[in-house]
Amino acid sequence: MDYHNKLILAPMVRVGTLPLRLLAAEYGADITYGEEIVDHKIVKCDRRINELLGSTDFVEKGTESVVFRTCDQEKDKVVFQIGTSDAVRALTAAQLVCNDVAAIDINMGCPKPFSLSGGMGAALLSKPELISDILTTLRRNLTLPVTCKIRLLKSPHDTVELARRIEKTGVHAIAVHGRHVLDRPRDPAKWSGIADVASALSIPVIANGDVFEYDDFQRIKSATGMFWHIPRLNLPNSCLGSSLQIVLVADKGASSVMAARGALWNPSIFSPEGKVHYEIMEKEYIRKCILWDNDIRSTKHTLRDMKSHYTSLEVPFWRAVVKAESTADVA
Numbered sequence: 035m036d037y038h039n040k041l042i043l044a045p046m047v048r049v050g051t052l053p054l055r056l057l058a059a060e061y062g063a064d065i066t067y068g069e070e071i072v073d074h075k076i077v078k079c080d081r082r083i084n085e086l087l088g089s090t091d092f093v094e095k096g097t098e099s100v101v102f103r104t105c106d107q108e109k110d111k112v113v114f115q116i117g118t119s120d121a122v123r124a125l126t127a128a129q130l131v132c133n134d135v136a137a138i139d140i141n142m143g144c145p146k147p148f149s150l151s152g153g154m155g156a157a158l159l160s161k162p163e164l165i166s167d168i169l170t171t172l173r174r175n176l177t178l179p180v181t182c183k184i185r186l187l188k189s190p191h192d193t194v195e196l197a198r199r200i201e202k203t204g205v206h207a208i209a210v211h212g213r214h215v216l217d218r219p220r221d222p223a224k225w226s227g228i229a230d231v232a233s234a235l236s237i238p239v240i241a242n243g244d245v246f247e248y249d250d251f252q253r254i255k256s257a258t259g260m261f262w263h264i265p266r267l268n269l270p271n272s273c274l275g276s277s278l279q280i281v282l283v284a285d286k287g288a289s290s291v292m293a294a295r296g297a298l299w300n301p302s303i304f305s306p307e308g309k310v311h312y313e314i315m316e317k318e319y320i321r322k323c324i325l326w327d328n329d330i331r332s333t334k335h336t337l338r339d340m341k342s343h344y345t346s347l348e349v350p351f352w353r354a355v356v357k358a359e360s361t362a363d364v365a
């Protein structure tokens with residue numbers, strides 16, 4: 035998987051299931067992250083081929099509950115994001131899905147109490163040894179790319195130090211959500227914080243935060259790069275005193291860009307031809323939910339978040355969706 039110049043659908047719990055991922059890919063997303071799935075949950079699953087749908091399902095043992103559904107169509111672009119606090123469990127989870135996905139990502143940014151209390155998500159940010167342990171274990175034992183997604187730490191220095199440490203584990207890329215752990219989604223994303231990381235690392239940095247329009251993909255890339263610095267030179271003593279040519283190096287900024295809410299409100303955000311009307315997106319989304327038998331809770335949750343961005347949830351359409359008990363009702 036190449037992480038340069040890519041438009042990426044961000045991981046979103048309950049939202050980033052197969053229908054939304056396929057829809058985003060149809061409209062131009064190069065890489066599509068699945069929702070975070072906790073290692074404890076996926077390791078209790080069996081892999082099953084679903085002949086009827088043409089999908090590969092990971093189904094909780096002893097139940098019919100589908101924890102992760104994917105298909106061949108997205109095999110080269112779907113990223114499986116794991117919520118974890120333990121290297122061995124993360125590896126077991128990754129090994130279960132590794133033949134069906136394009137890459138593995140570790141969530142190191144979720145600030146929700148559920149994640150924090152389990153030592154997962156943003157709780158990892160204060161445990162650099164554990165981060166190294168998890169990422170090194172995955173890198174040593176998997177052939178597919180491994181990445182992680184972090185938030186900004188208290189100071190730019192701390193963020194860059196952690197990112198450098200992460201780079202040393204051999205990960206293929208790092209996604210940086212330009213908010214601190216205590217920031218709310220309505221707080222503006224700090225693109226300068228992403229720029230600090232991009233300028234310090236050699237591996238691709240994926241910029242994330244407040245990308246709501248197609249033009250924002252370029253804006254965030256420009257805002258996180260193109261500043262100039264004098265490279266650090268390790269010169270032999272014999273050079274001292276001779277005339278030196280100082281070359282200015284342009285930093286590249288973020289390599290790729292990831293959108294979450296912008297893509298949830300309208301998955302056609304990835305299209306260079308401009309957004310399609312959201313009501314058309316809504317119908318295409320529902321059609322895919324039927325086709326892939328999406329979990330009804332995920333369908334309703336996604337439709338609610340999509341719709342509430344544009345209209346009041348009091349409209350009859352929405353009241354009907356709330357009452358729906360199956361995808362057929364939603365349809």
Ligand SMILES: Cc1cc2nc3c(=O)[nH]c(=O)nc-3n(C[C@H](O)[C@H](O)[C@H](O)COP(=O)(O)O)c2cc1C
Pocket residue numbers: 044045046047048049068069070115141142143144183211223242243244245292293294295296
């Ligand atoms: C509904 C929703 C669910 C999310 N779930 C996840 C998740 O599972 N894993 C993760 O790393 N981030 C998750 N996030 C955070 C996003 O991936 C992203 O970092 C954040 O929303 C900032 O991007 P944005 O400004 O483009 O929305 C979620 C965000 C939203 C809105």
